[in-house]
Amino acid sequence: GDSVTQMEGPVTLSEEAFLTINCTYTATGYPSLFWYVQYPGEGLQLLLKATKADDKGSNKGFEATYRKETTSFHLEKGSVQVSDSAVYFCASFSGYSTLTFGKGTMLLVSP
Amino acid sequence: GAGVSQSPSNKVTEKGKDVELRCDPISGHTALYWYRQSLGQGLEFLIYFQGNSAPDKSGLPSDRFSAERTGGSVSTLTIQRTQQEDSAVYLCASSLVEGPNSPLHFGNGTRLTVT
Numbered sequence: 001g002d003s004v005t006q007m008e009g010p011v012t013l014s015e016e017a018f019l020t021i022n023c024t025y026t027a028t029g030y031p032s033l034f035w036y037v038q039y040p041g042e043g044l045q046l047l048l049k050a051t052k053a054d055d056k057g058s059n060k061g062f063e064a065t066y067r068k069e070t071t072s073f074h075l076e077k078g079s080v081q082v083s084d085s086a087v088y089f090c091a092s093f094s095g096y097s098t099l100t101f102g103k104g105t106m107l108l109v110s111p
Numbered sequence: 112g113a114g115v116s117q118s119p120s121n122k123v124t125e126k127g128k129d130v131e132l133r134c135d136p137i138s139g140h141t142a143l144y145w146y147r148q149s150l151g152q153g154l155e156f157l158i159y160f161q162g163n164s165a166p167d168k169s170g171l172p173s174d175r176f177s178a179e180r181t182g183g184s185v186s187t188l189t190i191q192r193t194q195q196e197d198s199a200v201y202l203c204a205s206s207l208v209e210g211p212n213s214p215l216h217f218g219n220g221t222r223l224t225v226t
Contacts, residue, residue, distance in 0.1 A: 032211035043115070043217040044154075044202070051211060089154065093211040098167060099144070103153030 002027040006090045006102035013080055013109050021075040021105045023064075023090035031094035033057075033066055033073040038087045038104070047075075047088070085109045113137065115218035117203050123224045124193055132188040132221045136205030143186050144215060145178060148200040157201075160186060161209055193225045 006023045013019060025031065035047040035057070048057030053068035062077045073090060090102040116135040124130050136143050145157040156170040160180045171177070175193075180186040190197055200222050204215040 034214075036215075036217075041219075043219045044204075044215075045217065046214040049211075049214070098156045098159060098170070099215060100156070101146075101154035103151070 002031060002092045002094050002098075002100040004090050004092050004100055004102035006088075006105050008103075009087075009106035011105060011107045013107070015082055015109055015111050016079045017109075019075070019077040019080045019084075019107065021088055021090075021107070023073045023075065023102060025071050025073065025090075025092045027071075027092050027094040027100075029094055030068070031092040033064070034091040034093065034099070035062070035064055035073070035075050036089045036091060036101075038089065040086070044089065080107070080109045082109045082111055115203055115205055115216050117201075117218035117221050119221060120219065121222045121224075123226060126195060126225055127192055129189065129191045130193055130223065132190075132201050132223070134186045134188070134203030134205075134218060136184060136186070136203070137216055138184075140205035140207050140216070141183065142206045142209045142213070143180060144204045144206075145186070145188050146202040146204065148202055148220065149198075154202065157188070190223075193223075195225045198223055198225045 003026045032051045034049045036044045037047045038044045048059040050057040050066040056065045064075045087104045089104045118133045143160040147155045158168040175191045178188045200220040202220045204217045206213040
């Protein structure tokens with residue numbers, strides 16, 4: 001089955017720093033890839049997605065590019081804000097039943 | 112509009128007791144998923160419903176766990192004879208249809224503590 005590996009946190013950054021959270025996947029075929037975000041006290045919500053190789057998903061200043069050759073979907077943001085502090089989950093979907101998540105990476109942004 | 116609603120938000124129970132967790136999906140969403148979120152373990156898939164049937168229940172950790180969905184809407188996850196290792200946040204999600212182009216909408220979860 002699918003598996004998703006993402007970097008362990010917490011990732012601690014100062015406001016306006018550049019963010020990268022690494023994510024790699026193993027899957028049968030070509031999965032769709034997602035980043036979900038969980039803000040403190042809230043449920044998970046979809047941040048961005050990419051459904052085929054070389055697609056770039058983007059939302060709220062975050063971007064991730066589907067790299068088939070490296071089986072990666074790293075999340076990036078050029079300038080983080082305190083309000084970006086949350087747990088970020090990378091996920092893959094290659095079947096019609098389950099979304100497979102990574103273990104999550106906590107991001108802490110200080111002013 | 113209403114999102115996915117889960118109840119209770121918190122549940123403390125004694126080891127050996129049975130618990131029921133409820134999920135009200137977004138109206139009209141045909142697919143419903145249960146996940147478990149444990150510290151350091153990420154999100155673990157439990158079971159998936161399409162309508163009232165469960166094509167994939169491969170993630171249920173033991174026969175103490177069961178789930179049903181009625182009327183293509185509300186779902187209940189039941190844990191019998193709870194154990195301390197069952198302590199986790201149980202998340203429910205729904206999507207309009209199954210498949211990668213229909214994003215999952217998550218509830219805020221039920222935090223279960225087994226003492």
